[in-house]
Amino acid sequence: MRTFAEHQHAVRELLAPIRASLGEPAGFERVTVAGHDGSRGPAALGRVLGLDVVAPIDLPAFANSQMDGYAVIAADLVGAAPGTPVVLPVGAVTAAGDHVAHHAPGTATPVMTGAPIPLGADAVVPIEAADPPRFPELGADRRTAAAEAVVAFDRPAPAGAFVRGVGTDVARGERLLPAGIRLGPAQLGALAAAGVTTVSVRRPVSVLLVSTGHELRAPDASLDSGQIHDANTTMLAAALRESGARVREAISPDDTAALTSMLAASARHVDLVVTTGGVSAGAFEVVREALAPLGVEFAKVALQPGGPQGLGLARFPATGDDIPVPVVAFPGNPVSALVSFELFLRPVLRAFAGLAPDRPRARLRLAHDVTSPLDKHQVRRGVLDGAGDVEVGAPSSHLLHAYANATVLVHLPVGVGDLPAGAHVDVWRIDD
Ligand SMILES: Nc1nc2c(c(=O)[nH]1)N[C@H]1C(S)=C(S)[C@@H](COP(=O)(O)OP(=O)(O)OC[C@H]3O[C@@H](n4cnc5c(N)ncnc54)[C@H](O)[C@@H]3O)O[C@H]1N2
Numbered sequence: 001m002r003t004f005a006e007h008q009h010a011v012r013e014l015l016a017p018i019r020a021s022l023g024e025p026a027g028f029e030r031v032t033v034a035g036h037d038g039s040r041g042p043a044a045l046g047r048v049l050g051l052d053v054v055a056p057i058d059l060p061a062f063a064n065s066q067m068d069g070y071a072v073i074a075a076d077l078v079g080a081a082p083g084t085p086v087v088l089p090v091g092a093v094t095a096a097g098d099h100v101a102h103h104a105p106g107t108a109t110p111v112m113t114g115a116p117i118p119l120g121a122d123a124v125v126p127i128e129a130a131d132p133p134r135f136p137e138l139g140a141d142r143r144t145a146a147a148e149a150v151v152a153f154d155r156p157a158p159a160g161a162f163v164r165g166v167g168t169d170v171a172r173g174e175r176l177l178p179a180g181i182r183l184g185p186a187q188l189g190a191l192a193a194a195g196v197t198t199v200s201v202r203r204p205v206s207v208l209l210v211s212t213g214h215e216l217r218a219p220d221a222s223l224d225s226g227q228i229h230d231a232n233t234t235m236l237a238a239a240l241r242e243s244g245a246r247v248r249e250a251i252s253p254d255d256t257a258a259l260t261s262m263l264a265a266s267a268r269h270v271d272l273v274v275t276t277g278g279v280s281a282g283a284f285e286v287v288r289e290a291l292a293p294l295g296v297e298f299a300k301v302a303l304q305p306g307g308p309q310g311l312g313l314a315r316f317p318a319t320g321d322d323i324p325v326p327v328v329a330f331p332g333n334p335v336s337a338l339v340s341f342e343l344f345l346r347p348v349l350r351a352f353a354g355l356a357p358d359r360p361r362a363r364l365r366l367a368h369d370v371t372s373p374l375d376k377h378q379v380r381r382g383v384l385d386g387a388g389d390v391e392v393g394a395p396s397s398h399l400l401h402a403y404a405n406a407t408v409l410v411h412l413p414v415g416v417g418d419l420p421a422g423a424h425v426d427v428w429r430i431d432d
């Protein structure tokens with residue numbers, strides 16, 4: 001039997017060529033930075049940058065004030081002290097959006113936050129540090145104070161104080177964002193600030209998600225005796241999309257020939273096929289029957305839930321082009337399928353998408369005694385009690401409702417049998 005770490009490694013190896021292909025410029029798509037994609041927000045949001053973006057302008061593009069205050073020449077305030085202040089006549093106001101003005105030596109120019117520093121000035125004194133600590137009355141033009149207006153300063157201003165210098169955030173020609181970064185709000189903001197309106201992004205991983213089972217009906221269908229609603233398609237499509245993948249959904253009948261021909265027709269248009277169900281020891285294991293002859297290996301992993309797993313490159317000779325397609329086959333029990341996704345696919349796909357691959361981890365105390373099979377890595381679903389200790393749920397792999405209300409995955413590794421209340425266990429937080 002494979003360890004779960006061995007299977008994790010095998011999935012990573014199988015998917016490695018996908019990562020390489022995502023970085024190929026031929027697959028890049030050009031998207032608008034500020035343009036909207038329906039209600040989802042900017043089209044570039046959540047995409048992964050294909051190429052480095054170089055800053056086309058300096059940011060800031062011009063020296064500007066960090067404070068509402070007075071632009072001065074630092075040398076004019078040398079020697080200013082309480083009791084012996086430097087008193088300067090007040091010049092014309094410069095506000096954000098105004099052209100760069102000229103600063104007359106021996107004056108103080110009122111500047112507002114974001115206003116260009118007037119040529120000649122080299123420091124800003126915040127209004128609170130001036131005497132009086134408020135701007136003088138302005139004329140009807142909203143720019144000039146009375147000719148006799150003066151302002152006193154009782155301490156020097158270091159050159160450069162409260163001046164946001166040209167290119168101090170990023171200089172023109174410097175790398176604004178690196179290839180591979182995921183475009184979230186801060187990245188889109190930086191692109192917008194630099195006036196970059198379109199970017200090349202990597203295409204997402206495309207996944208064909210196939211749920212198998214004669215008993216499955218769509219969630220909106222009425223059920224006959226023995227039938228159940230298909231939970232895995234909705235659940236794994238969401239999980240895959242949340243990890244940055246583009247998903248095509250398909251439901252296969254429990255018929256090997258039909259599954260084989262469906263996969264032969266669709267699989268070459270995707271990077272990866274993910275199936276659920278039909279992998280264990282039953283008389284109608286359609287996934288195993290269809291894919292084992294094409295090169296997918298089915299193995300038992302020392303893991304619970306998620307014991308039976310399939311993995312490999314499937315070659316569909318009937319398609320003529322014989323391009324092998326990676327297949328990851330999960331067991332059908334919904335909890336087994338989602339735990340399998342968490343352990344094997346989520347970290348890899350999220351890394352492809354520039355997302356943090358791992359769940360936040362913690363080592364917490366058990367709220368009660370727990371028993372786990374010695375020869376399996378068990379992943380239980382749990383919640384935290386008022387003291388922050390872990391209440392571990394039941395192990396069965398049909399308990400999807402309990403999973404949906406859990407906040408942690410509890411790891412009980414191979415070799416762990418009986419654990420007493422108070423013992424420490426590794427948990428992954430799933431409540432984000
Ligand atoms: N004799 C043995 N029986 C089983 C073994 C075994 O080792 N020996 N392993 C068990 C374990 S562990 C698992 S996990 C399951 C895996 O079964 P399959 O992958 O073949 O999946 P199915 O038989 O198709 O389905 C299992 C279970 O899950 C329900 N299911 C399937 N698909 C969906 C779906 N899309 N939405 C909701 N529920 C689904 C299905 O109705 C079954 O109840 O095998 C054990 N048996």
Ligand code: MOO
Pocket residue numbers: 303304305306307308331333336337397
């Ligand atoms: O290995 Mo199965 O996934 O326990 O129910």
